[in-house]
Amino acid sequence: MSPYGSDRSPRRWMRRRVPQLLALGLVTATATGCSVDSKDLPRLGLPSPATEQGHRVLALWQGSWIAALIVGAVVWGLILWSVVFHRRSRTKQEIPPQTRYNLPLEVLYTVIPGIIIAVFFYFTARDETKLQATTPKTDPAFASVNVIEVVGYQWNWAFNYKDGALNSAGPVYESGTPARMPTLWLPQGQKVQFLLNSPDVIHSFWVPAFLYKQDIIPGKTNKFEITPQVLGEYDGRCAELCGADHSRMLFKVKIVTPEEYQRHLAELKAIGNTGGVRSTVNMPATVEHTPGSEK
Ligand SMILES: [Cu+2]
Secondary structure, X not given: OOOOOOOOHHHHHHHHHHHHHHHHHHHHHHHOOOOOOOOOHHHOOOOOOOEOOHHHHHHHHHHHHHHHHHHHHHHHHHHXXXXXXXXXXXXXXXXXXXXXXXXXXXXHHHHHHHHHHHHHHHHHHHHHHHHHOOOOOOOHHHHHEEEEEEEEEOOEEEEEEOOEOOEOOOOEEEEOEOOEOOEEEEEOOOEEEEEEEOOOOOEEEEEHHHOEEEEEEOOEOEEXXXXXOOOEEEXXXXXXXXXXXXXXXXXXXXXXXXXXXXXXXXXXXXXOOEOEEOOOOOOOOOEEOOOOOOO
């Protein structure tokens, strides 16, 4: 006796269920309210990269999806093939040959996932190394790097534009409060090195348009480097739950021309924002003026 009751039942079951499942899939896809602009589709959910380094992250993301979809297609293909070609029918009643403890098969499905993981690992490690490379101070190329210290504190941000060959105004800063978000200005086409410091708890410096974020850990200076590419204004936020006003740790990012950037640094100097915001551990983030800068 067939578990379906009669020989023709599986087909009847499929005829009834398949349209139902398709309808369910359609409702799920449309009811979740995904409105996708066709030009955003190739990025598979990531924002358009505003930095040179963002393109590397995007390529890794897209490559991973393509690899996952190929693996998925092979697996779905095998499932569908066995469902269709080994189904019970009026002419074919017998159960297909059952395979157990087949060593080559077991080795195959142990080795293949290993290869898949190794390929993902290789590309991820390669890109991570590239994304985390920073110009050392001793490198002559350091002269053409803008160094900005990002201080994340409970609950906002300060941006200390450090002294350097590219900073004609000297050390200047801008800081925000939960009620007034600050703006981080960046020069287009020039390297920027971020030094991340926190005086209190762990925060995370995140600009979605960079396609990258890094934790800010008290007592440890994390760094990374970017080259801003696309002029415009972007959102930034803290990506690590850091206390009551975590959700108000917001800031703006403005990628401007190098000339506008220098003008902005001069403006900060003109309004008296010289020096920087101190980020000593266990001390509140407070403004530290450079000697002789007080008016
Ligand atoms: Cu935070």
